Amino acid sequence: MKQQHKVPFGIMGIMMAIGIVYGDIGTSPLYVMKAIVNGLPKGLQANPDYIIGAISCIIWTLTLQTTIKYVIVTLRADNKGEGGILSLFALIRKKYRWAYIIAIIGASTLLADGIITPSITVISAIEGLNVLVPSIPIIPVTLAIIIAIFLIQPLGTARLGKPFGRIMFLWFTMIGILGIFALIHYPLIIKAFNPVYAIKLLISAPDIFVILGAVFLCTTGAEALYSDLGHCGLHNIRVSWIYVKSTLILNYLGQGAWVITHPNNIVPDINPFFTIMPGWFSFIGVAMATMAAIIASQALISGSFTIISEAISLDLWPNIKIKYPTEIKGQMFIPQINYTLMVLCVFIVLTFGSSSNMEAAYGLSITITMLMTTLLLFIYFFFMQRPLWFSIPLILFFVTIESSFFIANMFKFAHGGWVTILIAGCIFCLMYIWYNGRRIKNHCATYVPIAPTIECLEKISVDESIPKFATHLVYVTRAKYPDDMESKISYSLINKQPKRADTYWFVYLHRSDEPYHFKYTVNTFVPQKMFRLDIYSGFKQGVHMDKFVHLICKEMEETGQVDLMSRYPSLREKNIEGDFRFVVVERIARNLDLPAIKRTLLFLYYLIKKYSTSDTQILDLDPSVVTLEYVPLRFSQLAGQTESRDSI
Incomplete structure (x- = not known):
């Protein structure tokens, strides 16, 4: 059999990346605009300046945080083709061993985020389906879908990526077209490309931290994108992102245009994503959203496998069995982690009960991961002897953005954010104990x-x-x-x-x-x-x-x-x-x-x-x-x- 350990670049590789990598970030239109509208005071929810400013924040967050930081800069920091925060640590650990603290904080919060992501994406889609078919029980159907997602993981990301890729390509095409038809009714929404509107919103909006916390949800999948580098390959991710980002922005513009032109239709828990669909297309659109939500869980699940595999190799996690369903080393399946995540996702769904409640908890832990990745990236630049005139301003820029999002998301702590922080804290303690206990023991190994x-x-x-x-x-x-x-x-x-x-x-x-x-x-x-x-x-x-x-x-x-x-x-x-x-x-x-x-x-x-x-x-x-x-x-x-x- 032909030996192979790199993901090939081409149409199939790009389709696989679309199916595996962008599930999380690709389904963010299901809840981001809804969270923003609900976060604005009544009377300002359809204010054109505020909505254009919010869309501008989304566009520039996707550009600065996802495109520049992750797709352009961070993906270059790979460890033999593998990505993720622990791969970044592996590149510098011989010289900067103390950086393991930064690495395990980031890895712990990313794993905790991987628990809530499948829950919020699936339940958001099922809530949309419930509007059309009120007899559908939201919680039981959501639990059934989540359990099914985890039960198919032994097939491997390559086999899942092929059908998932086709479905997600249709999904992104669909949300882009829906966005175009919606924004036609208010073409001025394209002013959101001007960052001045984002700045004005940040200066003048009441409850700006609530809005920032909602805006941040549009980029939560960026860290999973980095973790999935070994599953899909650098070039496949970069090329596919051009199409994915374009359709995401079009959809956000369309949702913003609908909100501005339908001020009387803004009611609590309104979801602009579903309301921009024509009536005859609603059932198809909701069905596609449900399938996309199912696939969205894949990015965090496969990313979690990568994190645990790397943690084992770095002596940060106890040895457990890893299975490789394909001939590509980056594509793996870890039974113990898979079924533990499944149980915790079920717990999250039963605890929070709705996407609105989950929005209040979602995003806090991943901001910590992003900050830790930024800090490790600076150490990596220093290790690679990058010029300080380049690395210091770049890192300070990202730290400023992510610190703002972190402060905004801290308001979510009392509203459910503590759950993911608690889970992350338990994972951190396990990693810290294993790493340091093993080092103490290994000092005896002569x-x-x-x-x-x-x-x-x-x-x-x-x-x-x-x-x-x-x-x-x-x-x-x-x-x-x-x-x-x-x-x-x-x-x-x-x-x-x-x-x-x-x-x-x-x-x-x-x-x-x-x-x-x-x-x-x-x-x-x-x-x-x-x-x-x-x-x-x-x-x-x-x-x-x-x-x-x-x-x-x-x-x-x-x-x-x-x-x-x-x-x-x-x-x-x-x-x-x-x-x-x-x-x-x-x-x-x-x-x-x-x-x-x-x-x-x-x-x-x-x-x-x-x-x-x-x-x-x-x-x-x-x-x-x-x-x-x-x-x-x-x-x-x-x-x-x-x-x-x-x-x-």
Whole structure:
């Protein structure tokens, strides 16, 4: 099979980007103008100056925040094709490790935003359908659709992106045409392209922070756009954005024109998006809105998978199983995250009950994400030695815009914004504990030369006074260099309980960016007795450690490098293969004289690890042939020894 790990640029790639990336930002017309109108004082809701100013704010927010910051500038900061705030941190972490705090704040708030996005988009569409068909129960239908969205995620973003892309292309075409027909009735609405009207609104409007909070909703999908870079590719996103932005602006102009020309039709909870549709088209338009809302959830869901995958690789999240439905590494499915998001989305729908209530909570957490991305972007510019005359004004400009939106959205805290902040706070605590607890533990991970251990094992293997532990004894090592060994493995083999075996194996796994890549190298320490295997496995292969080891051992047996037959005479004469035993060594903390904060972090780290995916599960080892051993963390090692060189 042809190996591929980049998203191809072309019509199919562009359509996939439209289907995956722009669901969130593309369905914002469903609720943005409604939130703005409801945020204006009665009597000013159809005032031309205010409406033109609000539309101007939307146009320039999409231009400055989404187009310039994300599509033009931030998408350049990719980590081997992957995007998102954690990819940005990965580019600078070797020099600026302390920036992990900024990264995990941004990642936590983005994940929290991913919980409310599917809820508000789907329920907004169903409320529009309820106007036409009042008998439709809003909450049950919304819950059914949300659950269905999450249940189809195992198909993968590539398979979802193809039909989604066609539907979203029709969606954007539809909202653009509807906008054109609506704005014809008030052509002066195009004055909104003049930023002066936005400035006038910001200066003169009452409750300006309420309006700013509503305007910000038009760009909430920008961060997900960056996170989905690995799913869809840079060029596909940039080209498709030209069309997407054009249709969005046309629709906002059309909604604004309708509001100005129908002042007597402004009632509480009026949604201009549905009212600009001709009567004969209403059912089709609402059905399209429902499908678009379903697809809108995809951007945040796939973005959440990317964040968790990157967090695992950066030691910010416990190891969990990741599946790759396609041959593109950036397109993944993480079952635990998928179904956790599903449960939380159901909770949000049941808690808030309507899109109007969700609007009051929506947007606060994502402003924090955007601010954190901006700060990391500045550090990245500094790391890449960009001229300060360029980076400082640019970053200050975006910080000013995003700080204004943040202040505006803080008014939402008491009206439901606290829910997403609470969820983000829990995610932040988990990431902070895991990262720092692992660092404390890894300060104990020392590496020793393997030669003395090999010499000792040669004698142990023939010492019949020691009970035989296994015919083939396998340790998975994290030592990058063949001449090294973790001290914990040496301790397990010799000090804790001398382990006599006929053959010793030390296995190191390299994960490859190629989907089906598989090769291995063998270092022979003692012929027929002691080996190190370096396995190079593609991401589509998964991790099946015992399967890999048995496959390699069989090939080595064919070339005469090893004898796999049992050493027990009664079994050997029957040509029965010798047993394999895998040993997983875990360090535990006992009686360590550490500061209270570090001791607490280490305790919480082990508590999280206890309830997360075990090493046996991650390595896909048969539990019946695994021995789990514990060795103590040593305080002497904590007092200034080398830090782990783990790369798995």
